[in-house]
Amino acid sequence: MGRPTKIIPLPAGTSRRGFFKRSGSAAAVLAVAPLAPLTTSAQPVAPFQHGVASGDPLADRVILWTRVSPAAGRGAVTVSYVVATDPGLTQVVQRGVAKTNPGRDFTIKVDPTGLRPGTTYYYRFTVDGQNSPIGRTRTLPAGATPRVRLAVVSCSNHAFGYFNAYRRIAERADLDAVIHLGDYFYEYGTGQYGNLRTPEPAVETVTLSDYRTRHAQYKRDADSQAMLRQHPLIAIWDDHEVTNDSWRDGAQNHQPGTEGDWGTRVNVALQAYYEWMPVRLPDVTKRRENQRAFTFGNLLELVMLEQRLSGRSQQLPATIPTPFGNGFVQTGAFADPARTLLGAPQEAWLANRLRTTGARWKFLGQGVMFAQIKLQAAPLAQGGGVFANSDQWDGYQPARDRVYAMFKGDANNAPVNNCVVLTGDIHSSWAADLTQDPNNPNTATGGYNAMTGEGSRAVEFVGTSVTSPGLADPTGSTAALLRSINPHFKYIQLTQRGYMLMDVTPDKTVGEWWFVDTVDSISNVQTFAAAYEAQNGSNRLTVSAQTTPRPNPPALAP
Numbered sequence: 148m149g150r151p152t153k154i155i156p157l158p159a160g161t162s163r164r165g166f167f168k169r170s171g172s173a174a175a176v177l178a179v180a181p182l183a184p185l186t187t188s189a190q191p192v193a194p195f196q197h198g199v200a201s202g203d204p205l206a207d208r209v210i211l212w213t214r215v216s217p218a219a220g221r222g223a224v225t226v227s228y229v230v231a232t233d234p235g236l237t238q239v240v241q242r243g244v245a246k247t248n249p250g251r252d253f254t255i256k257v258d259p260t261g262l263r264p265g266t267t268y269y270y271r272f273t274v275d276g277q278n279s280p281i282g283r284t285r286t287l288p289a290g291a292t293p294r295v296r297l298a299v300v301s302c303s304n305h306a307f308g309y310f311n312a313y314r315r316i317a318e319r320a321d322l323d324a325v326i327h328l329g330d331y332f333y334e335y336g337t338g339q340y341g342n343l344r345t346p347e348p349a350v351e352t353v354t355l356s357d358y359r360t361r362h363a364q365y366k367r368d369a370d371s372q373a374m375l376r377q378h379p380l381i382a383i384w385d386d387h388e389v390t391n392d393s394w395r396d397g398a399q400n401h402q403p404g405t406e407g408d409w410g411t412r413v414n415v416a417l418q419a420y421y422e423w424m425p426v427r428l429p430d431v432t433k434r435r436e437n438q439r440a441f442t443f444g445n446l447l448e449l450v451m452l453e454q455r456l457s458g459r460s461q462q463l464p465a466t467i468p469t470p471f472g473n474g475f476v477q478t479g480a481f482a483d484p485a486r487t488l489l490g491a492p493q494e495a496w497l498a499n500r501l502r503t504t505g506a507r508w509k510f511l512g513q514g515v516m517f518a519q520i521k522l523q524a525a526p527l528a529q530g531g532g533v534f535a536n537s538d539q540w541d542g543y544q545p546a547r548d549r550v551y552a553m554f555k556g557d558a559n560n561a562p563v564n565n566c567v568v569l570t571g572d573i574h575s576s577w578a579a580d581l582t583q584d585p586n587n588p589n590t591a592t593g594g595y596n597a598m599t600g601e602g603s604r605a606v607e608f609v610g611t612s613v614t615s616p617g618l619a620d621p622t623g624s625t626a627a628l629l630r631s632i633n634p635h636f637k638y639i640q641l642t643q644r645g646y647m648l649m650d651v652t653p654d655k656t657v658g659e660w661w662f663v664d665t666v667d668s669i670s671n672v673q674t675f676a677a678a679y680e681a682q683n684g685s686n687r688l689t690v691s692a693q694t695t696p697r698p699n700p701p702a703l704a705p
């Protein structure tokens with residue numbers, strides 16, 4: 148997300164640069180010596196040093212991924228793979244071979260079909276007689292589905308520290324999948340945004356070689372390998388997978404004069420993305436349009452939205468001074484209905500998915516905050532107040548109203564209940580009732596009752612970052628101030644790193660926030676922080692309790 152901007156007065160000695168507009172060279176971090184390289188030229192290259200991964204599970208198939216590191220000068224390489232129902236790989240259900248070559252950076256992606264729904268599988272690749280680590284994955288359930296458990300992550304910046312959150316997720320054996328909501332990697336060069344670990348290459352990623360090298364570094368991370376080896380990934384990109392504050396025709400962190408044509412940069416970034424991520428390419432002729440849907444039986448429909456490259460209109464500047472920094476109001480260009488985050492085709496696709504799914508719960512996995520963050524409160528009848536961040540849905544109010552229209556229904560379409568928005572991007576933790584007029588207490592005129600939640604049409608769970616910096620708020624005073632202006636938020640925590648856990652049953656969806664104690668070093672400490680739930684049919688949040696793990700989960704991969 149966006150440019151560094153001061154929003155709220157800071158306690159002495161802290162920095163909020165890049166928080167609401169998260170990016171740039173923000174918070175101070177510890178400097179340490181770079182890690183030693185994994186191999187030297189005198190050693191043979193391990194063939195599977197980037198681990199294994201799986202992703203985009205469906206009821207009958209799942210993508211299996213790896214990358215081979217062949218001897219220098221080698222051309223095409225043939226890799227075999229095996230899929231089994233046991234961690235010892237004795238109950239084999241599929242075998243196959245796949246070819247790779249320098250044209251796809253020696254990455255391998257296979258998509259075996261004919262698998263059984265709701266089933267855990269184990270898999271392994273082999274090349275030149277050498278085996279990869281054993282991976283574990285799971286297909287989506289079909290039919291009557293009593294429960295789904297998902298981990299949700301975003302904003303995993305290698306330069307800002309260690310992926311302890313990934314390791315904690317790897318240890319959870321009872322998950323159906325891991326959802327990554329974007330900023331899987333960051334494009335910056337050495338010292339530009341985090342300096343706890345040194346990026347490869349040292350420069351900002353611009354060329355195909357740059358993007359491949361950065362992806363390779365992230366895939367060599369041990370905690371990342373642990374998570375991707377144990378669970379299928381369902382990922383969308385946000386902006387940093389290409390560059391900061393991207394939109395359809397450009398980005399804040401793209402300078403055509405020195406970095407070349409925008410379309411070329413997007414093409415090479417997405418080429419590397421599809422090579423290195425266990426993501427199914429929906430249409431080879433439309434690589435920017437990677438919105439996808441995942442059906443967990445009759446319980447959950449998960450739609451993953453593309454909000455940067457296929458349709459998004461350019462961000463508008465915030466120019467109105469407030470005591471907290473510059474904001475903006477919903478007038479002028481901000482009120483232009485032609486502006487869009489999703490683009491018209493994806494809006495129509497989303498409406499169709501929401502209206503036609505037979506699943507009880509509808510999750511919208513997406514990048515930027517859907518709920519309003521206001522710096523000055525006012526009901527819509529008095530202009531709606533002053534908003535903080537024009538890169539998120541607040542900057543695209545008419546487009547957001549079109550999504551509300553899907554929730555609310557109309558003469559031709561029934562209301563869509565049980566919608567749950569999942570969000571990353573903002574490096575902090577929030578729970579929100581979704582209502583169009585949160586500062587209007589009169590529900591008879593479309594307002595919202597903060598005590599009862601009446602007037603809420605859906606709910607939002609915003610997960611904090613894996614490593615990217617949040618905001619120093621040691622006493623919680625900033626969170627309290629934001630809640631006083633924005634009564635639709637039930638929970639705001641601005642300082643911690645970690646992940647979310649979603650527990651979905653027919654009666655309710657519970658979202659839990661789990662925090663790690665540090666990202667400055669490898670640590671196994673995590674803390675349950677809070678839980679909120681939406682009950683079936685309520686479309687609003689209430690305080691919940693920590694859920695219990697599933698009994699007898701399938702064994703983790705050895």
Ligand SMILES: [Fe+2]
Pocket residue numbers: 148169301302330572573574612615
């Ligand atoms: Fe981020």
